[in-house]
Amino acid sequence: MGAPRQMWASAPWAEDEPLECTMIIPETADCATIAFRAPSGAWFDYQPGQFLTLELPLPGGPVHRTYTISSSPSRPLSISITVKAGPDSLGTRWMLDHLRPGMRLRAKGPAGAFSFLRHPARKYLFVSAGSGITPMMSMTTWAWDSGEMPDIVFVHAARRPADIIFRRRLEGFAARVPGLQLRFTVEDVDPLEVWPGYRGRLNQIMLGLMAPDYQEREVFCCGPEPFMRGVREMLAALGHDMTRYHEESFAAPAPEGVTVDIPAPAPVSELAFAASGARIASDGSETVLSAARRAGIVIPSGCNFGLCGTCKVQKLSGEVAMVHNGGITEDEIARGLILACCARPQGTVVLDL
Incomplete structure (x- = not known):
């Protein structure tokens, strides 16, 4: 029997490293706990109650799904989610049917304030x-x-x-x-x-x-x-x-009579994508995510109402109107990051895409 491989790294896991599936543990009917580790041996740093967003390679193209972490950061060598497939499940159904130990998935997070x-x-x-x-x-x-x-x-x-x-x-x-x-x-x-x-x-x-x-x-x-x-x-x-x-909750919050002041759309808005050189006109009423799709620019997205943080992108210049549900911090906003799913351009906006 060979020596056990090194399982501990000096740094915590970061989003640029994929997660490797290590175990799939049946829980109840159509429900399983899926454990992941970092191939580098990096450890996981998060608060109990937070969530991950996984990129799932479905046949029709990648989809992003958000799942609460069921493991605890007090056991940092692995991280687990527990998923249950409903009648209309797409991503969860794919994981239960096709995900196997050794397969790797891209992930974002951990994130969320529920702890x-x-x-x-x-x-x-x-x-x-x-x-x-x-x-x-x-x-x-x-x-x-x-x-x-x-x-x-x-x-x-x-x-x-x-x-x-x-x-x-x-x-x-x-x-x-x-x-x-x-x-x-x-x-x-x-x-x-x-x-x-x-x-x-x-x-x-x-x-x-x-x-x-x-x-x-x-x-x-x-x-x-x-x-x-x-x-x-x-x-x-x-x-x-x-x-x-x-x-x-990972469902869009129901309106409860709360009024939010959103600036009126700018008469002429334009999105410019620095890396690709693409540009597209917008009237300022559609989201950055929607306009990017029209321009053929793919921005990964999950919840689409400003909670999961999957669609976070770097804004190089310009102003946006953005009302979110906690998927981005004030420090990130100060650094020029925006959530594409709920940001609307106000004039010319340049993104690092």
Whole structure:
């Protein structure tokens, strides 16, 4: 048997290095955890709860999909995502059917502000449904590995007990520390299995029973948008301080009557691409991403509403109007970076493309 290969590098992983798939671990039906490592042995530096954007080589051309990281940075030699294919899945379906150990993918990130490290508290309430459990698993693993498990009530909703992702692992944690309290609820039970947990859709009464001291807890929620909307409404009705509520979603946020001042489009706008020499006229109402596509310039994109940061590009000169959802930092904006999916040129804009 040969000597084990070097698995540790002196620097953290950077986006210019692809990720190599090392393991695919089945979780539930049409759901698996996919582990990656850096071929160089670089280690992974991120906050528990953040996400990655992967470039997937589909037959019709590469597509970009954003996935929350389910592993913890306390275990930095690898990084994992846990994916579940839905009826209309394209990228996730491709990964489950075709991705194999040894294959390499381009990735961007980690990114995102959804992490309990940004909101220190003595008590937390994690509420999730379906694959929304992944950032909660990352944060819970971090808490476990830290050796100082805080008081966490972990609420998760699933269709059936067999659909609860990470159930055994979470039960293993909870059986060994008093700080983690698991509260599962399912819509249907599995045949011939005793189910001691809650049954039915999560509701206000159930949530109050699961976490009677909810007023004292910092709340983190992730799941389908209708589920998160329901949780928001429940907590508001229960009188929770909603400044202590945080959620993660990869769907475009629903408008809630908030007015945003966006400059009127410039009468004449033009996008110039320094590297390719291409130029294209724009009336200032379309996004940089849309105009670039008309010019035949490919800018990778994921969410298309300013969250994932995949379409970040360098602006060399000019002004844009940009309203985003957290996919770019103020420091990056100060350095001239923009999100192509939500930036609109105001006059002549030159990009480093």
